[in-house]
Amino acid sequence: MANKKQQPKFYKMHVKTGDTVQVISGKDKGKVGEVIQALPQMSQVLVKGVNIKxxxxxxxxxxxxxxxxxxxxxxxxxxxxxxxTKQNVTSRVCYTFTQEGKKVRMLKKTGEILDK
Structure with a gap:
């Protein structure tokens, strides 16, 4: 029986490159930074100034x-x-539609639209 070559799995993530995030657990808890790179294959992100090696x-x-x-x-x-950054608060993300019918991400607490 031949082994099939498996495609890499991409995980759906709530953050994208360029988002401002706050670390909520670990040694860098509380730090705020910008997402430099999103790695959906491993469900990981690179955040500027966080987890410095x-x-x-x-x-x-x-x-x-x-x-x-x-x-x-x-x-x-x-x-x-x-x-x-406007109200200095963390929030979960929800999805909504704009007037033009485009699906965008929105912060639940503040109602701030993330996508342009």
């Missing part, structure tokens, strides 16, 4: 010195909540 780089060429790089690591999308 350090990487020690060896010198590549002779005479060059080594360095320490800092970069964001992905966190699970369930650990972040959408954040309203």
């Amino acid at each position: 350090t990487k020690h780089m060896k010198p590549q060429a002779e005479g060059e010195s080594g360095s320490i790089l800092t970069q964001e690591a992905p966190i699970h999308s369930s650990k972040v909540m959408l954040y309203s």
Whole structure:
């Protein structure tokens, strides 16, 4: 019996690239940042200034010195909540339709429309 090559599964996430979110659990709880990249295959997101990891780089060429790089690591999308910068409050997301009939995301607490 031949093995079928499985397609990667993409998870539906409540956040998109460019959204402002607040971390609701973990060591960075309470931090607010912008989503740099969404990774729906793993249901994870990269948030600016959150989950910073350090990487020690060896010198590549002779005479060059080594360095320490800092970069964001992905966190699970369930650990972040959408954040309203206007009213400084976190909220769940709901979906609604505009006057033109376009489906958009909206913050439940404030009624703020996220999608343009």
